Amino acid sequence: MNLHTHITFALAISLVLFHGNLELAILVGIGAALPDLDREYVFTSRAIFSRFQLHRALFHNLFFAGIILFFNQYLGLGVLLHMALDLLTSPTDRGIELLFPFGRFIKNFKIDYEGNIKRSKSFMWLLEDPIVLINRTSDIGLRESKGMPWLRVYGPFKNSRLADWTIFYTSFIFIQLFEANNLIGWWEDFIKILFLKYTFITIGIILFYGVGEVWRKRLQFIRLTNFAKAIIAGTMTLGVALLIFQGLELYDPFHLNSYLIKATALAFLSFILGILIAAIHLRLKFKEIVM
Incomplete structure (x- = not known):
């Protein structure tokens, strides 16, 4: 989904969750x-x-979302909402790879895009990623240079098409209606918080994505001098630096009490034992281990 869709959707959802805060x-x-x-x-x-x-x-991916969630629970919620929308996007837009980087430790797949079946004694994913579709329809930088396992989660919708813009306009209209009693005051407070309290973060996001999108959509297709590329990269680096600089002040982790810590530890232990037993079970029954 488009960046403005992600941000507007997150604002709408969180205004409801946090009672207009x-x-x-x-x-x-x-x-x-x-x-x-x-x-x-x-x-x-x-x-x-x-x-x-x-x-x-x-x-x-889930691991990045977890790291951000424990750094700041509200930032983490935003990451999760972003991922939830991108789960709905098609192979052309590349969906999302929830298990990155650990999913890539297994490089084999059992069935390729043509339906051919492979045999292997090592761990395998079931399917090959739809490489023909991806390489015919995706942006140049998103195309696959070789066959890969189907690690990503895809949905039916295309970026910047009806579903994307519907979510954006719906979220935007909802915010206006939700804050209708004091809409002008809400917008004043919104701008003040965004540009006065989170000045460096806001400028950083604008610099990084503003320059980055101009590069991605236009400048990368024309011949630029190394100096021009350095200016572009420097501006985007400055944006990231500003984002990190003020972002480090936002440490407000999701707090786990003793009950949740115990439950989390038991769940992790159960998962490790469960996957080991499942692998042995599949090896004995099918002579192979397909994810």
């Missing part, structure tokens, strides 16, 4: 802007980006 809603909106920091921008060549497939993976 605008400052918390803005934090959630900032969190919703974070995952797309893994876009295919000027820092990496298209060939390298295509090889490693980092967009919708590096910052669109």
Whole structure:
């Protein structure tokens, strides 16, 4: 989904969850802007980006969401809301890779895109990613340079089409109606908090995504001097630096009490034992282990 859709949707949801608390809603909106920091921008060549497939993976996974959640619960909620929307997007937009980077430790897949079946004694994913569809319909930097396992979660919707814009306009209209009793005052407070309290974060986001999108959509397709590329990269780096600089002040982790800590530890132990037993079970029954 588009960045403005993610942010507006996060604002609408959090205004309801936190009973109109605008400052918390803005934090959630900032969190919703974070995952797309893994876009295919000027820092990496298209060939390298295509090889490693980092967009919708590096910052669109459960582990990144968990880290942000424990750093600041409101930013973390924004990340999760962002991921929830991107789960709905198609293979053309690359969905999201929930288990990155651990899912990539298993490189084999049992059934390729043509329906051919492979045999292996090692762990395997079931299917090959739909490489033909992806390479015919995705942006250059998102295309796969070789066959990969189907690690991503895809949905039926296309970025910047009806579903995307419907979510944006619905969220925007909802906010206006939700704050209708004091809408002008709400907008004044919104601008003050955004540009006065979170000045560096706001400027950082604008610099990074503003320059990055111009690069992605236009400048990368024309011949630029190394100096021009350095200016672009420097501006985007400044944006990230400003975001991190003020972002470090937002430490407000999700607190686990002793009950939740115990439950989490038991769940993790149960998962480790469960996957080991399941692997042995599959090896004995099918002579192979398919995820």
